Amino acid sequence: MKYLLVEWVKDIPKQYSVVSLDQLVDNSHRCQPEQTVGKIVQIVWTRGKIYPGLVLKIGDEEGNLSEEADGLAEAAAKNLTNRKTATGGKKKGKKRINEETAVKIDQVLAGIEERERIGNQIEGEPPMEIEENENTNGIVNENASTDNNLVDDYKEKYFALKIKFKRLKVKYRDLKQRIPETNEVELYPESGVTLASSDLASTKMASPKPTIQARNLFRRLFSAAELSGHSLQGKKCNANQDKATLPAIDSVRRDAVINFILKEEGFDGPPATGNLAADKIFLKSKNTTRKEIVKSLSEFLREEKAGKS
Secondary structure (H helix, E strand, O other), rough: OOOOEHHHHOOOOOOOOEEEEEOOHHHHHHHOHHHHHOOEEEEHHHHOOOEEEEEEEEEEOHHHHHHHHHHHHHEEEEHHHHHHOOOOOOOOOOHHHHHHHHHHHHHHHHHHHHHHHHHHOOOOOOHHHHHHHHHHHHHHHHHHHHHHHEEEEEEEHHHHHHHHHHHHHHHHHHHHHHHHHOEEEEEOOOOOOEEHHHHHHHHOOOOOOOOHHHHHHHHHOOOOHHHHHOOOOOOOOOOOOOOOOOOOOOOOOOOOOHHHHHHHHHOOOOOOOOOHHHHHHHHHHHHHHHHHHHHHHHHHHHHHHHHHO
């Protein structure tokens, strides 16, 4: 499978993603991907929507391209932040001009109010007192200027965080796109038995008891023919000694289901308490739960056989 490192044309700041070859809209591009490098192509993205992207590179390793995409996104964000810092954090356009005008008006009004307050205080006082108050007025204006600088600093930090958020949002979108390819989960470690994560979640939601979940997992992992034509362990039932013994159902999938349920109930592996009495209780509870699961599954297979006969 080939993967493409693309730059989204319409995103500001620049954003980068890794897409698979089959996400290209044009079939000719999918057949000859090498010719798309340096060109803008149409790409099927989230929810079937199509966006233009500039192809920067083609590769076989998705992970390596993803690292390059992250690096490019970080560099783009850093460059944009540096440019904004170099210009003193000033924005172009009508909105920025209006903000600056409003700040200047506020400063003028504050200065007038301060002078009126000082004038009322110094009425009839010696000139020396006036000079001290004028110095105070200068300090107030200086503090106001410092506050404005702090506001600009916070705006810079906010803008940088906003860029980082957009980059993480694109990365999340990439990961979400890959979910359909990796939604199979192993039921029990080293069992080799896999099941769609959505199916596994549905069995949990629809199963009020462990024995019922075991039955629901059997329905997902075995076909109707397998369920009706096999027994759980291939043993002869005491109540049906005169009937032929059915072959045992696939032991790998069977054991994976039983071990998974035991693990979900907290009985995975040997006890590790170090207390002899507690270990005995653990083993007894584990054996009881296992017997209940085995009994329920055996009855389930007999019910399936009876339903088909």
